Amino acid sequence: MSTMPVHTPTVVLVGHGMVGQRFLEALADRGVTERARVVVLCEEPRPAYDRVQLTSYFSGRTPDDLSMVEDGFMEKHGIELYVGDPAETIDRDARTVTARSGQVFAYDTLVLATGSYPFVPPVPGKEARGCFVYRTIEDLLAIEEYAKTATTGAVVGGGLLGLEAAGALKGLGLDTHIVEFAPRLMPVQVDEGGGAALLRTIEQMGLSVHTGTGTQEVVTENGAVTGMRLSDGSEVATDMVVFSAGVRPRDQLARDCGLTVGERGGIAVDAHCRTSDPDVYAIGECALATDGRVYGLVAPGYEMALTAAAVIAEGADENTAGFTGADMSTKLKLLGVDVASFGDAHGTAEGCLDVVYSDSRSGVYKKLVVDGEGVLLGGVLVGDADSYGMLRPLTGTVPPVSPEQLVLPAGAGAPVALGPSALPDDAVICSCHNVTKHAITQCSTLPEVKKCTKAGTGCGSCVKLIGQLLPEPKDKGLCACFSYTRSELYEITRTLRLTSFAELLDSHGREAARGGEGCEICKPTVASILASLAPTIGAGGYILDGEQASLQDTNDHFLANMQRNGSYSVVPRIPGGEITPDKLIVIGEVARDFGLYTKITGGQRIDMFGARVEQLPAIWTRLVDAGFESGHAYGKSLRTVKSCVGQTWCRYGVQDSVKMAIQLELRYRGLRSPHKLKSAVSGCARECAEAQSKDFGVIATASGWNLYVGGNGGATPRHADLLAQDLSDAELVRLIDRFLMFYIRTADRLERTSTWLERLEGGLEHLKDVVVHDSLGLCDELEALMAAHVEDYQDEWAQTLDDPDRLRRFVSFVNAPEAPDPSVKFVPERDQIKPDLTVLTIGTRLERV
Numbered sequence: 001m002s003t004m005p006v007h008t009p010t011v012v013l014v015g016h017g018m019v020g021q022r023f024l025e026a027l028a029d030r031g032v033t034e035r036a037r038v039v040v041l042c043e044e045p046r047p048a049y050d051r052v053q054l055t056s057y058f059s060g061r062t063p064d065d066l067s068m069v070e071d072g073f074m075e076k077h078g079i080e081l082y083v084g085d086p087a088e089t090i091d092r093d094a095r096t097v098t099a100r101s102g103q104v105f106a107y108d109t110l111v112l113a114t115g116s117y118p119f120v121p122p123v124p125g126k127e128a129r130g131c132f133v134y135r136t137i138e139d140l141l142a143i144e145e146y147a148k149t150a151t152t153g154a155v156v157g158g159g160l161l162g163l164e165a166a167g168a169l170k171g172l173g174l175d176t177h178i179v180e181f182a183p184r185l186m187p188v189q190v191d192e193g194g195g196a197a198l199l200r201t202i203e204q205m206g207l208s209v210h211t212g213t214g215t216q217e218v219v220t221e222n223g224a225v226t227g228m229r230l231s232d233g234s235e236v237a238t239d240m241v242v243f244s245a246g247v248r249p250r251d252q253l254a255r256d257c258g259l260t261v262g263e264r265g266g267i268a269v270d271a272h273c274r275t276s277d278p279d280v281y282a283i284g285e286c287a288l289a290t291d292g293r294v295y296g297l298v299a300p301g302y303e304m305a306l307t308a309a310a311v312i313a314e315g316a317d318e319n320t321a322g323f324t325g326a327d328m329s330t331k332l333k334l335l336g337v338d339v340a341s342f343g344d345a346h347g348t349a350e351g352c353l354d355v356v357y358s359d360s361r362s363g364v365y366k367k368l369v370v371d372g373e374g375v376l377l378g379g380v381l382v383g384d385a386d387s388y389g390m391l392r393p394l395t396g397t398v399p400p401v402s403p404e405q406l407v408l409p410a411g412a413g414a415p416v417a418l419g420p421s422a423l424p425d426d427a428v429i430c431s432c433h434n435v436t437k438h439a440i441t442q443c444s445t446l447p448e449v450k451k452c453t454k455a456g457t458g459c460g461s462c463v464k465l466i467g468q469l470l471p472e473p474k475d476k477g478l479c480a481c482f483s484y485t486r487s488e489l490y491e492i493t494r495t496l497r498l499t500s501f502a503e504l505l506d507s508h509g510r511e512a513a514r515g516g517e518g519c520e521i522c523k524p525t526v527a528s529i530l531a532s533l534a535p536t537i538g539a540g541g542y543i544l545d546g547e548q549a550s551l552q553d554t555n556d557h558f559l560a561n562m563q564r565n566g567s568y569s570v571v572p573r574i575p576g577g578e579i580t581p582d583k584l585i586v587i588g589e590v591a592r593d594f595g596l597y598t599k600i601t602g603g604q605r606i607d608m609f610g611a612r613v614e615q616l617p618a619i620w621t622r623l624v625d626a627g628f629e630s631g632h633a634y635g636k637s638l639r640t641v642k643s644c645v646g647q648t649w650c651r652y653g654v655q656d657s658v659k660m661a662i663q664l665e666l667r668y669r670g671l672r673s674p675h676k677l678k679s680a681v682s683g684c685a686r687e688c689a690e691a692q693s694k695d696f697g698v699i700a701t702a703s704g705w706n707l708y709v710g711g712n713g714g715a716t717p718r719h720a721d722l723l724a725q726d727l728s729d730a731e732l733v734r735l736i737d738r739f740l741m742f743y744i745r746t747a748d749r750l751e752r753t754s755t756w757l758e759r760l761e762g763g764l765e766h767l768k769d770v771v772v773h774d775s776l777g778l779c780d781e782l783e784a785l786m787a788a789h790v791e792d793y794q795d796e797w798a799q800t801l802d803d804p805d806r807l808r809r810f811v812s813f814v815n816a817p818e819a820p821d822p823s824v825k826f827v828p829e830r831d832q833i834k835p836d837l838t839v840l841t842i843g844t845r846l847e848r849v
Contacts (some may be wrong), residue, residue: 002797003312005301008035008036008037009035009036009037009038009108009109009455010036010038010039010103010105010106010108010109010581011032011036011038011039011107011108011109011110011111011312012029012036012039012041012097012107012109012110012111013038013039013040013111013113014041014043014086014087014097014110014111014112014113014114015042015112015114015115015251015284015286016040016041016042016047016048016083016113017042017048017051017112017115017162017202018044018048018049018050018051018052018068018301018302019046019111019113019115019285019298019301019302019304020040020048020113020283020284020297020305021048021068021069021284022301022302023111023113023275023283023309023583024038024040024073024077024079025052025073026309026310027307027309027312027313028073028308030309030310030311030313030434030566031313032312033077033078033079033314033839034110034307034374036076037078037080038077038078038079038080038528039080039082039107040079040080040082040399040679041082041085041086041087041097041099041105042081042082042083042084042085042422043084043086043136044083044084044136044137044140045083045084046063046067046083046137047067047068047069047074047081047083047137047178048067048068048069049063049066049067049068049137049239049334050066050067050068050218050297051135052298052458052589053066054066054137054140054164054515055164055167055168055171056517056821057137057140057171058140058144058167058168058171059513060506060515060516061501061516062515062519063137063351066137066517069159071569072183072285072527072673075464076105079291082101082103083728084296085099085101085103086099086100087099087253089153089253089256089257090098090110090130090144090227090253090254090256090257090279090280090667091149091257092257092258092259092280094106095107095108095110095279097110098358102359102803106579106645107279108279108458109280109281109312110279110280110281111280111281111282111308111312111488112253112254112267112275112280112281112282112283112285112286112287113282113283113284113286113305114250114251114253114284114286115249115250115285115286116247116248116249116250116285116296117135117247117248117250117640118133118134118135118243118244118245118246118247118248119243119245119246119248120133120245120383121156121214121243121245122214122683123215123216123217123218124217124218125219125220125225126218126243128218128220128223128224128240129220129223129224129225129632130146130150130224130225130240130241131218131225131240131241131242132146132240132242132420132745133241133242133243133244133245134162134164134165134168134242134244135161135247136153136208136509138434138690139450140168143168143169143172143240143242144172147169147172147173147174147240147570148401149177149239150172150175150225150239151239151283152175152176152177152237152238153169153172153176153177153238153239153240154176154177154178154179154228154236154238154240154242154460155169155172155176155177155178155179155241155242155243155244155618156179156180156228156242156243156244156245157178157179157180157243157244157245158178158179158184158185158186158187158209158211158247158248158310159180159185159186159188159189159244159245160330160332160334160491161244161413162178162180162245163178163185163186163202163335163414163629164241164244164334165244165766166178166207167203167335167336170206170207170335170552170815172262174239174240175208176205176206176207176208177207177209177210177228177238178202178208178209178210179210179214179215179230179236180209180210180211180212180679181210181212181214181245182212183195183211183212183215184196184198184199184211184459185198185199185202185209185211186198186334187340189330189339189346189380190339190343190345190365190380191346191347191367191380191811193315193338193356193358193365193367193380194341194353194365194367194381194382194802195211196364197358197359197364197365197382197383198334198337198339198363198365198382198383198399199211200363200823201335201337201363201382202819203611203812204253204757204811204812205335205336206808206809207335209618210230210232210234210236210365211709212232213230213231213232213234213667213669214230214231215229215231215241216230216231217229218241219350221768223563224240224242225238225241226229226238226239228251230243231581233436235563239713239776240420240563244689246664247269247296248265249265249285249286249287249288249294249587251265251266251268251286251669252283252284252713254267254275254282257277259277259280259282260275260276260285261288262288262292262294265294266286266287266288266294267282267285267286267287267288268279268288269282269288269289269290269304270290270322271290271307271322271324272307272311272320272323273287273304273307273308273311273321273322273323274311275367276827277766281308281311281312281570283304283308283684284304284305285302285306287302287304289304289323289324289325289326290323290325291324291325292326295324295326295328297326297328297435298432298458299322299326299327299431299433299458300326300328302432302433302434302458302608303323304323304324306320306434306783307322307323308458310721313325319763320745321717326330326675327342327343327428327431328339328341328506329342329343329395329431330342330464331388331389333383334450337382338381338382338384338385339381339382339385340379340380340381340382340384340385340388340392340477341378341379341380341381341463342378342379342381342388342392342395343367343368343369343377343378343392343395343396344378344422345377345378345379345380346378347369347378347515348376349369349377350368350705351371352370352377353367353369353370353371353372354367354369354401355367355369355370355404355406355407356407357408358673359564359565359566362383362384363382363384364378365381365382365383365384365538366380366381366382366384366387367379367381367407368391368405368407369405370403370695373398374398374399374402374403375396376391376395376397376398376399376403377395377396380389386464387406388464389429389464389465389468390420390422390423390430390465391406392534393423393424393428393429393437394422394423394427395426398517399422400422401429401751406791406827410470412518414677416538418701420465420469421467423436423437425437425438426438428461428640429455429465429466429469429680430455430456430460431467432454432456432457432462432482433453433454433455433458433464435453435455436545437453437469439452439453439455440453440466440469441469441470443470444470444471445470445475445578445727446463446466446470446480449466449470452594452633461688462641465478468678472536472673474545477699478521478522478749479519479521479522480510480512480519481504481505481513481516481518481519481521482508482509482510482522483510484508485748486525486674486747486748486749487745487746487747487748488683489504489508489525489526489529490529490533490744490745490746491528491745492504492508493526493529493533493537493538494533494537496670497537498537498539499530499537499538499539499540500530500547501522501526501530501551502522502528502812503546503548504517504526505522507532511668512569512601515531520549521749523550524552524553524556525542525553525749525771526551526671527548527551527556527674528674530548530551530695531543531548531671531672532671532673532744532789534784534792535788535789535792536784536785541792541794542794542799542806543556543796543810544556544800544806545637545806546558554761555635556634556635557809558613558634558647558809558810559630559634559796560613560616560633560799561609561633561634563609563835564835565823565824565825565826565835565836566629566823567610567611567612567824568611568612568613568616568834569607569608569610569611569633570596570607570608570611570616570619570620570623571605571607571608571630571632571633571634572605572606572623572628572629572630572631573628573629573631573632573665573669574605574606574631574632574640575602575641575661575662575665575669576606576641576642576658576659576661576681577604577605577640577642577643577661578643578658578661578662578771581628583627583628585661586623586626586628587606587608587620587623589622589636590608590619590622590623591608594610594611594618594619595610595617595826595833596608596609596611596833597609597833597834598629598832603639603640603642603678604640604642604643605631605640605808607633607730608752610826610833610835612812612820612821612824613810613811613812613821614810614811614812614817614820614821616810617800617801617807620797620800621801622796622803623797624795624798624801626690629669629795629797629798630670630795630796630797632669632796634671634685635672635676635700636672636674636675636750637669637670637671637672637673637676637677637832638665638669638670638671638673638676638677638678638679639676639677639678639710640665640678640679641661641662641664641665641679641680641783642661642679642680642682642689642690642691642694642840643657643658643661643662643680643681643682644659644681644682644688644689645657645658645683646656646658646659646660646681646683646698646700647683648684650684650710652683652684652686653665653683653684653700654684654700654701654702655683655684655700655701655704655705656683657681657682657683657689657698658681658683660681660698660705660729660732661679661680661681661689661728662680663729663733664681664698664733664736665679667733667790668736668740669792669793670789670793670795670796671740671744671789673740673743674743674744674747674748674749674750674751674756675747675750675751675752675753676696676697676777677740677753678695678713679691679694679695679696679697680694680697680698681698682697682698682699682700682702683698683700684699684700685699685701687699691708691711691720692708692711692719692720693711693712693713693717693718693719693753694708694711694712694713694720695709695710695711695712695754696708696709696720696736696739696740696751697711697720698707698732698752698788701725703724704726704727704729704731704732705726705727705732706722706725706726706727707722707724707725707727707732707735707736707739708720708721708722708723709721709723709739709753709757709767710753710754710756710757710758711753711754712714712752712753712754712755716754718754721757721764722767723735723739723764723767723768723771723772724772734770734783735771736783736787736788737780737783738771738778738779738783739767739771740786741782741783741785741786742767742770742771742778742782743756746760760804803809
């Protein structure tokens with residue numbers, strides 16, 4: 001007696017991008033791969049990769065690093081993957097798909113995940129040699145190769161992918177132009193104010209931006225690109241053009257086989273992602289959802305993938321959850337700038353109110369949209385998007401504090417940092433994978449969260465908030481890029497003589513971070529380590545050369561402190577607070593001639609405020625010519641060594657405190673450290689210089705000097721501890737050398753000496769053992785490190801002024817280097833100036849007619 005063969009259903013997936021891979025994972029999770037044959041036809045020559053992180057290829061990540069497919073995944077689940085063999089035709093009557101290779105695959109269920117294709121405007125010259133699109137790894141390989149013989153590049157499109165492409169061209173060393181037809185960059189995600197802040201920051205990076213104009217023609221010579229003619233009549237000389245002007249759904253297969261498509265493209269699907277043929281599904285960027293939208297973000301695509309997989313695995317009825325639309329919230333880092341939008345970002349709801357903080361000069365813009373009852377409807381964040389993770393889940397609720405408090409920066413009002421406790425358990429933390437706070441708090445580590453919920457594996461914008469929701473980690477690593485502490489990284493760098501961040505990350509970073517760009521925590525930390533060790537390891541000591549420039553914090557980028565209205569302060573060094581009349585006159589003349597606000601500080605210096613970035617070289621030229629040096633007010637380094645007048649003038653003084661202060665300040669100037677360093681020298685026990693509130697303070701005695709360490713003023717004052725007493729001049733300097741280098745060697749990131757000393761195991765007694773009694777045998781080495789610093793020191797501003805290439809960064813507008821920034825304004829006050837800055841605006845949004 002014969003038995004009928006059991007029919008094994010076949011699922012054919014056309015397309016293997018991020019959404020396609022998520023669909024396969026969902027099928028496997030639901031057991032479909034155990035009972036069905038699954039076939040995948042992939043057009044590209046490699047399996048699914050992380051297209052969101054595509055630009056990181058230019059930072060050293062390989063195509064394999066970008067892969068979304070775990071090793072052995074296909075084999076484990078019996079999935080047949082055909083790379084480089086896309087579907088060519090679909091025969092719905094025969095229920096077959098024919099691939100480019102000629103293979104024919106019968107299907108029971110067909111899933112289309114064909115994605116989208118780049119839109120290239122129909123302009124003359126678009127097919128010329130040197131024209132590219134920015135969509136796949138193959139596109140990037142071609143761009144990289146062509147850029148080797150180019151000096152200038154232009155990107156058509158100022159949206160998400162356009163700015164990514166511009167960042168890639170800049171990273172390849174090209175002078176880069178961005179051409180955007182809309183009146184602002186990223187017109188879909190940000191409003192006018194956000195676009196202005198973004199424009200400002202991007203132009204400061206050296207890119208030229210052309211908004212409100214389109215590409216009319218690609219100019220060629222001998223078949224190759226030589227320029228672009230724009231619709232406003234201007235021309236841009238360029239060697240290559242990258243089109244990134246949006247995408248269109250790839251729906252041609254569906255059209256050819258008679259499936260219903262939208263009037264403007266996209267395969268029409270129902271709430272369960274079924275097309276007009278119930279055996280054919282469409283997911284991701286090729287699908288036209290029931291709300292009439294084609295979704296180009298990865299999170300909605302993932303939701304569609306999960307929906308389709310659930311219906312295929314278990315069937316669907318009227319109670320089955322479906323996909324009817326998605327949250328378009330997004331947070332990205334474009335060209336190093338944080339940009340986020342969520343909810344009703346453009347304020348389209350009737351009668352809504354905008355609460356806005358804007359500082360376009362420094363590139364920060366925050367807008368929250370609320371209704372009349374205070375319900376948070378949406379927002380836009382540019383330049384500072386740290387609060388995105390907290391604000392997005394609060395959309396649709398009345399936040400626990402006023403919206404004004406949520407946008408104001410520290411020092412400008414009453415800022416409130418909302419903790420994760422403000423979020424309800426059902427708040428969606430990861431929108432890419434629709435993971436709630438409750439699901440995340442069931443895990444104890446970030447890797448566990450990623451493995452169990454997939455939260456944090458999409459765009460990555462939720463990782464910071466996830467970290468806040470998890471218990472204090474046992475991993476004491478510096479950040480997600482390094483499992484080592486700052487002090488361990490210092491030792492690795494010193495011992496192995498590593499001279500670049502990339503070397504350190506690739507050799508000692510966490511596996512997942514190697515080949516990447518690092519993060520906002522480790523980059524400035526390693527930059528400080530490299531700077532403090534530069535003379536010892538053979539690294540370049542100038543912080544704005546090469547790779548070092550990309551690692552620096554905002555202030556270091558222009559060797560000046562940025563102030564509230566986007567202007568900068570100028571702080572020349574005045575060692576020990578001693579200054580000649582001639583130098584005083586120079587400071588007065590400079591302040592007068594450049595219209596700067598002047599203030600005598602508590603550190604016995606004269607600060608000048610209100611300089612525009614393009615004025616800084618001219619100001620410093622005059623100061624350097626007069627014998628001044630950088631006061632390093634912008635860096636994590638020695639600031640000042642205060643002094644009283646000491647024995648020379650004061651009848652109570654017992655030592656020459658001014659001479660000692662000058663000696664110490666000149667010795668330790670420019671010394672990069674985990675945090676700023678302050679010092680003072682008092683000429684007697686009356687302590688007029690307040691030495692016991694400093695990181696290292698010196699008080700004169702009849703027999704020499706007493707050395708105090710670990711003091712701190714400010715918000716959390718700490719009285720310094722006596723380390724040694726009655727020291728000679730040479731003994732004092734030797735102990736300070738040892739103390740400072742031991743601190744730099746062992747402190748955590750952004751840890752003041754006061755906090756470090758309290759954290760140090762054994763505290764003051766251990767410190768004495770190490771730096772006074774040499775219990776660890778380190779003192780010769782510590783002294784040698786300091787000697788190398790002293791010998792290698794060069795003034796950063798003098799170095800900058802001597803090099804025309806270094807001076808090019810000091811402009812407000814790259815395409816108009818001499819033009820002043822119109823957003824930097826001042827008003828008079830007490831015969832000087834102060835910033836004219838509107839911090840907060842609240843009002844009803846008016847519809848433009």
